[in-house]
Amino acid sequence: MSRRRVVVTGIGTVNPLGADTQTFWKNALNGTSGVGRITLFDTSGFGVKIGAEVPGFDPDEYMPRKVSRRLDRNSQFFWVATDQALRDAGIVYDEDDPEAERAGVVVGSGIGGIITMQETMDVLRARGPDRVSPVAITKIISNMAGGVVSIDFHLYGPNTTAVTACAASANAIGDATEIIRRGDADVMVAGGTEAGICELALSSFSQAKAISTRNDDPAAASRPFDADRDGFVMGEGAATLVLEEYDHAVAREADIYAEVLGYGMSADGYHITLPRPGGRGAARAMDHALADASLRPDEIDYINAHGTSTKANDATETAAIKTVFGDAAYTVPVSSTKSMTGHLLGGAGALESLVCVLAIRDGLVPPTINYETPDPECDLDYVPNTAREVDVDRAMTNSFGFGGHNVALVFGKP
């Protein structure tokens, strides 16, 4: 029996470049930076003062106040992206719809409701335990993003959460694909979200020397693969893909964006933050994804890189791509969405999957912006600064997370 095929029939996003897919995609193709001075809190005393925020986000524009007030910003983002994606897919389940039991959710988030965690600790220390909100915990836990969309959009099938740091939402899409493949669901909402721009996360990332300190020129701070890169820029936002079993999508005459062809993962087993030098772990994830897709490396037309703009990631990822792709590494276009959006952490894999899907649909590859000075260790075609027309039949996206989690996904023309 042949394997059940999984296709993408709906997409949605809210991120630093736009609060909807169309705005995001236009800005990404134009090479727009979403990075600026942080406004979400006062950065006095902080060495890092820049981030990529979702500008002017007001949850009450999208959902009832009764819903928004009990959600952390990260779940609010996911709610918005999921609402868009389900509308885009033309999927609406009534409360008693038996089909809803065949529709589930996998969400990825790196650090869940960390803003609420920080705010709640302030209340606890200042005012004592009986002033702590009864919904503090439910706002903090990473799975609530998936929980709340299952409640509000009536998705009663499998529901789980990946928390593999910056690989989380790539795992979410891969795991959701497997759930459909093995027959446990016909429709899966798969995506990721993050809202980590707060004192706690920024200070710790900063102490770990992972973040760019280019405060004087925020738009140039995220510069993956460039010789003068000095760390990633914290971003925030969410992206959701509606995945659907192929025959199910065809039967309801859904528009199909792309097919999920391959999912591979591995662990570095090396260090809590640093990638294994040489990128052997990352290479194995890409190998597994290609094998799962039954494709040769030279059949990939575009790689959406993890490309964080840290010294270590970009060199290691480049080495890993060369290990897997051989000579083809030098001809396949590779670009980093994070050059524009900053790093959405647990939301990144889903947003970058969305980019692959749109690149396939439109035959356009968004650029790596701020690429000015080549680094001898990064010697591939990074689609510098200007979007490019490329006939993309198949695209790969990489996601790597603290802890040594490596994930690769392959998407193809339907």
Added chain:
Amino acid sequence: MERVEIESKLVDLLVEELGIERDNITMSAKFEEDLEVDSLGVVELLMALEDNFDVKIPDDEAEGITTVGEAVDIVSTKING
């Protein structure tokens, strides 16, 4: 504080803090049945009352509050004696 003032402040609280529709709020409306305030919401409501009216409502007294009017009563008694 005049009772009417407490009423108006409480209604604002229910709308702004708990996200309840203003049109549904009457003095006889029951929190759980009519206004769909769940068990977590009851705790949030009590915290909001304590913070905004600067009163202390012990658990045993809180159990007697089922309607908006009863919430006004207890706050009024606490403030005005």
